[in-house]
Amino acid sequence: MGSLSFDNFHARKKKAMVELVKGKEIAVQLQTLLHKPVSDRGPVSPKQLAVLIYRSFSDTLSELSSCTTPPDSDQIPAAEGSSACSAESPKKKRGVKDRRGCYKRRTSDSWVTRSPTIEDNYAWRKYGQKTIMNSEYPRSYFRCTHKQEGCKALKQVQRIKGDEIMYQTTYLNHHSCKETLRPPPLLVNSDPIDPNLISFQTPKQDQIQSSKKLTVKCEECVSEGASNEAKSTLEDPWHDITGLDPLGYKPLWFPYQDEVESASLHGLDMEVNQLFDIQNFHYFD
DNA sequence: TGAATTTGACCTTG
C-alpha cells in the first residue's frame, strides 16, 4: 500500500507540473495575442485562452490536493463505498441503524476560503444547517449536486462573526465531476444571497450609482489585511474569467489558495500584470 | 410534479 501511494504521489506531482507548464504556455500565448491588433488575432479569442489557463490551474490543484491525502489513511470510504455504512434499503424508519453519522470529520483534504459570496461556480445542494456554539450564524452544509455520480465534494458555509458580509467556506474533498464545472458567468451581476459581486458589463446609467455604492460597501468590508492596491482593481476582467476576486479577497474558488497563492499564482503574476497594463483588453467576442 | 430546501432526529467524535 505504501509504495503504491508513493508512486501515486509522484505520478500526480508530475501531472501537476505538466499542467502548470501547459498553463504557462497558454498564458504566453495569451500575452502575445493581446499585443496584436484585434483584427490579427485569428480564431482563438483571449477569453478562450484565459479559460484554458484557468482549467490548467484547476487541474493542477486537483492533482496537488490529491497528493495531500495521507497515504496511510485508512479512512472509511464515503458512505456509498462502505459496506458497514451502506443501507440495505433506501428508506428506513427512525431508530433503525442507517447511514446517518457515517461521515468523516474534517480531513487533510480540506481548505478554507473567505469570500463575500458563497458562489463558487459549482452546483451545490444544501443538506443541512446547524447552529454553532459561540457563533451568531448557523453553518450550512452543502454537497455537490452530482453526488450520485460519485462526486464527494462538500462545503460548509458560515458567515464570519464581526464581518457580516463575508462568508467562510470550508471545502472538503475535490470535485470528481470535472465536467460539471460551470464557467464563470460572463455577467456577474449580483448574487441572490449577497449582492456584492460586481458586474463587468458596461454599466447602464442607472447602474453607475449603485456601482459607486458597491465600491464603498466593498471597501468597508475588506479585511484589514487587504491591500489598497487590490481594492483598486474593481474593473478587473480577470475576475470574470478566473473567478479571482478583484477586491483583494481570497479567490472565490481556488482551493489551497493560502499555500498556492504565493507560489503558483505569483508565478503568473508578471504575465497577468502585464495583461492588465494593456489598455485595450478585449476579451469578449 | 419533480427538485431543492428546511428542520429535527440521529449518529460519531472528542
Place this chain on the structure above:
DNA sequence: CAAGGTCAAATTCA
C-alpha cells in the same frame, strides 16, 4: 455528554 455532521421526511419552490 456536548458539539458538530448527516440523514430524510416535510415543506416550499419553480
